[in-house]
Amino acid sequence: MLAAIACDGSNSSKKIMSETDMVAYLIQLHIAEAQVQNLRLKKDSSEVVFKIYETHLLAKNGFSDTLFINSYNYYLQYPKQLESIYEAVVDSISVRKSKDDLLK
Numbered sequence: 001m002l003a004a005i006a007c008d009g010s011n012s013s014k015k016i017m018s019e020t021d022m023v024a025y026l027i028q029l030h031i032a033e034a035q036v037q038n039l040r041l042k043k044d045s046s047e048v049v050f051k052i053y054e055t056h057l058l059a060k061n062g063f064s065d066t067l068f069i070n071s072y073n074y075y076l077q078y079p080k081q082l083e084s085i086y087e088a089v090v091d092s093i094s095v096r097k098s099k100d101d102l103l104k
Contacts, residue, residue: 017063017071019081023088025068028057030093 017025032053036046058065075082 015067015070016074017067019075019085021061021063022071022075022085023092025057025061025063026085026089027092028061029054030089031096032057 033050036050036053039046039049041049054065058068075085
């Protein structure tokens with residue numbers, strides 16, 4: 001999914017999501033992806049279900065897919081910022097998983 005985004009040649013001068021918004025959205029996106037994987041559907045079906053999740057998350061957050069793609073492509077040009085974003089995403093998901101594990 002993200003590899004396709006990386007290939008887009010968008011101009012970085014377009015409006016982009018803040019780092020905070022990118023972190024929050026990527027957390028939601030990765031959690032949705034894991035939920036779809038847990039459904040153990042065939043690849044075609046899982047892609048359809050994930051696209052529905054993705055569309056819902058974009059609408060819920062008030063983002064367009066173009067804004068997300070432009071933002072992701074922008075941050076690809078700045079590896080330190082992208083690394084910082086993903087560190088926050090991984091840390092947040094790890095904390096959530098730890099809390100869930102404690103509640104089991």
